[in-house]
Amino acid sequence: MKFYNSVGPNPRMVRIFMAEKGVTPELVDVDLRGGENRQSDYMTKVNPMGQLPALVLDDGQVITEITAICEYLDEIGKGDSLIGKDARERAETRMWTRRIDLHICETMGAAFRFGPGLKMFQSRIHCIPAAAEDFAQIAQEKIAWLNDQMDGKEWVCGDRFTMADILLFAFLEFGANVGQAVNDNNKNVIAWMERMKARPSAAA
Numbered sequence: 001m002k003f004y005n006s007v008g009p010n011p012r013m014v015r016i017f018m019a020e021k022g023v024t025p026e027l028v029d030v031d032l033r034g035g036e037n038r039q040s041d042y043m044t045k046v047n048p049m050g051q052l053p054a055l056v057l058d059d060g061q062v063i064t065e066i067t068a069i070c071e072y073l074d075e076i077g078k079g080d081s082l083i084g085k086d087a088r089e090r091a092e093t094r095m096w097t098r099r100i101d102l103h104i105c106e107t108m109g110a111a112f113r114f115g116p117g118l119k120m121f122q123s124r125i126h127c128i129p130a131a132a133e134d135f136a137q138i139a140q141e142k143i144a145w146l147n148d149q150m151d152g153k154e155w156v157c158g159d160r161f162t163m164a165d166i167l168l169f170a171f172l173e174f175g176a177n178v179g180q181a182v183n184d185n186n187k188n189v190i191a192w193m194e195r196m197k198a199r200p201s202a203a204a
């Protein structure tokens, strides 16, 4: 198995997931800043979306989109499932994962690509620089909403550590590095961040 890796929160999310599940594929580093992922070689052979990461199985099948990659790794990796042991748990994990993905990761990512990352992204995707600040604000509003939802909970899904935690963590740490740090008022999220940082997988 090969994992096409780069800088950025999406590959990191999967690296953390792999560390939790004891999966160690061969890593292939791709020069994202230099735009290697937008060259025809990568787009025709690996991911026609031109993004990272990508997981290439031994039979050549390519899996992209981080939550899909993690769903696959969850089934082949070691230990307890990070999605859930039954239909009810899996639905809960996917509900939170989708909420976090749509409302926090996507808005935070757009704020970065249209703002501080504009120079790199303007030749790659349709950018709306005037929307950067609004997307950053929406991300913060949703983090505040999530903070209320986290009251009394150890992890996003209560006492179960899941894929939803890993997704949120990778993006909130990314946000902190690009001018979108979590507001200090969000005490539940800040305390949860410390629990996440204490896990060995946070080094991935």
Ligand SMILES: N[C@@H](CCC(=O)N[C@@H](CS)C(=O)NCC(=O)O)C(=O)O
Pocket: 006, 007, 008, 009, 010, 011, 032, 037, 038, 050, 051, 052, 053, 064, 065, 066, 067, 124
């Ligand atoms: N929806 C994709 C998002 C992947 C993504 O946006 N990856 C970023 C790296 S964090 C990327 O490839 N950026 C460079 C580019 O778009 O040229 C996923 O779930 O994997």
